[in-house]
Amino acid sequence: MRITFLGNGDSMGTPRVYCDCSVCEEARASGSNRRYRSSLLLEEAGQEPMLLDCGPDWRGQMERQGLKHVSKALLTHAHFDHIGGLTEWADACRWLEKTARLFAPGEVLAEVRQRFPWIERHLPMTVNDEGMRYGRWTITPWKVNHGKNGYSYAYFFEDEKEGTKWAYCSDAINLTDAQKAPLSGLKLLVLGTSYVEEGFPMDTRSVYDMKEGLQLAEEFRPASVIFTHLSHDVDVRVNYDLPAHVRLAATGMKLDV
Structure with missing residues (x-):
């Protein structure tokens, strides 16, 4: 499977429009730190490409990839930075006279319907609580703590032929032992870590920081490991002395699993 990072930013993206910190100013100038809202493009031989989340930067992300249509997407949860592009995508489907299918756990799709009650005319929805297939991969969602923001879902991928396993967990914190179980034996973990070290009280937080992410990586x-969902606290110009197997996601970065 080929993975393309369409976006690697947190809910606000970088630069933040109101911010003149050194990271946001650099993002405006040379763009090394410019980040779009978190999203992946998944490609598997013999299958149509599939999005993982569809945030408000969807249109620009599609343009940068030279794509005019994608026929399916996985959703992790119904927060705006993960579903804000659905309205533009639905409108594109209307103009192209096509449909595209959304896959997510039932409670996520229920929230999407509540916010956009008309959207299934162009983006029909399929519940995937029990898992689904994508080529030779099985895809299984599992519910994770999202701190003050309630819940999200992570996704576990397993190649039935090779036994390769990887996981995408963009919005999580304080995982329970049961929620950590799918992290064992992974070839790749894509983990959300918004800050290098977040100094705010735990009850106000919603995503791991890089220090905690490294502890989780050491445990499993x-x-x-790729850190994504990065805020303007993270500066790609800085050497964070990450272990050799850990790196920061970058816009447009591609890798094969």
Whole structure:
């Protein structure tokens, strides 16, 4: 499976329009720190490409990839930074006279319907609580703590032929032992870590920081770890002395699993 990082930013993206910190100013100038809201493009031989989340930067992300249509998407939860592009996508489907299918756990789709009651005319929805297939991969969602923001879902991918496993967990914190179970034996973990070290009280937080992410990586030892959902606290110009198997996601970065 080929993974393309369409976006690697937190809910506000970088630069933040109101902010003149050094990271946001650099993002405006050279763009090394420019980040769009978190989203992946998944591609598997013999299958149509599939999005993982569809945030408000969807249109620009599609343009940068030279894509005019994608026929399916997985959703992690119904927060705006993960579903804000659905209205534009639905409108594109209307103009193209096509439909595209959304896959997510039932409670996530229920929230999407509540916010956009008309959207299923162009983006029909399929519940995937029990898992689904994508080529030779099985995809299984599992519910995770999202701190002050309630819940999100992470996704576990397993290649039935090779046994390769990887996971995407963009919005989580304080995972319970049961919620950590799918992290064992992974070739790749994509984990949301919004700050280098977040100094706010735990009851006000919603996503791991990089320090906590490294602790989680040390606990489960995936072969490779990529930190995403990065805020303007993270500066790609800084050497954070990350272990060799850990790196920061970058816009447009591609890798094969």
